[in-house]
Amino acid sequence: EAQVTQNPRYLITVTGKKLTVTCSQNMNHEYMSWYRQDPGLGLRQIYYSMNVEVTDKGDVPEGYKVSRKEKRNFPLILESPSPNQTSLYFCASSYGSTLGTPTDTQYFGPGTRLTVL
Amino acid sequence: QKEVEQDPGPLSVPEGAIVSLNCTYSNSAFQYFMWYRQYSRKGPELLMYTYSSGNKEDGRFTAQVDKSSKYISLFIRDSQPSDSATYLCAMAPGGYQKVTFGTGTKLQVIP
Numbered sequence: 001e002a003q004v005t006q007n008p009r010y011l012i013t014v015t016g017k018k019l020t021v022t023c024s025q026n027m028n029h030e031y032m033s034w035y036r037q038d039p040g041l042g043l044r045q046i047y048y049s050m051n052v053e054v055t056d057k058g059d060v061p062e063g064y065k066v067s068r069k070e071k072r073n074f075p076l077i078l079e080s081p082s083p084n085q086t087s088l089y090f091c092a093s094s095y096g097s098t099l100g101t102p103t104d105t106q107y108f109g110p111g112t113r114l115t116v117l
Numbered sequence: 118q119k120e121v122e123q124d125p126g127p128l129s130v131p132e133g134a135i136v137s138l139n140c141t142y143s144n145s146a147f148q149y150f151m152w153y154r155q156y157s158r159k160g161p162e163l164l165m166y167t168y169s170s171g172n173k174e175d176g177r178f179t180a181q182v183d184k185s186s187k188y189i190s191l192f193i194r195d196s197q198p199s200d201s202a203t204y205l206c207a208m209a210p211g212g213y214q215k216v217t218f219g220t221g222t223k224l225q226v227i228p
Contacts, residue, residue, distance in 0.1 A: 031213060042205065042218040043161070056214070097213045098212050099166065099168075099209055099212060099213065104213075107162075108160030108162065111158070
């Protein structure tokens, strides 16, 4: 089954304790991205990756790191989480980043709800 | 002012009604217009997208884009309880790197 998986699905942590949220896709997609979803603000892109070893900042990258060492995995790292990073996080992937092509559908993972106390 | 404005709802309609969901935007560079459906505790899923102005139909769903008014719509005909979800509009100039999402409209279809 084609899917994007995220782990953990739920996480409660404390300020300053480093954490990693994993994202994996089994569709051989080149493009992957991370979003956070907050009430009243919608989905905002944190980081994206065009391919292995190619990453770039989205709209809200402060406080986050990513890496793309393998095509299928795109972990999100919070080295020193703060309460303002409490949010619902989504990983997404697609074959390419260019819209308007037949294989440009972006697939989202099920989400990770993070609470930072 | 946000680049994309979307009424959060909630919007409650009886089963079988025609639903109209709308977004306005301010960035003239947007060329691709998308609608996502998000069920509770799930990730968004792409319903359909439209390039530039015009209409696109897919089953009970019709997407309309009016670039002159900077206004997009999603119509759902013969709405079903299974359509109850939050609907997100999204727009981009050309690629997913610069997608801007609306905040979503929560729809409830009452049997």
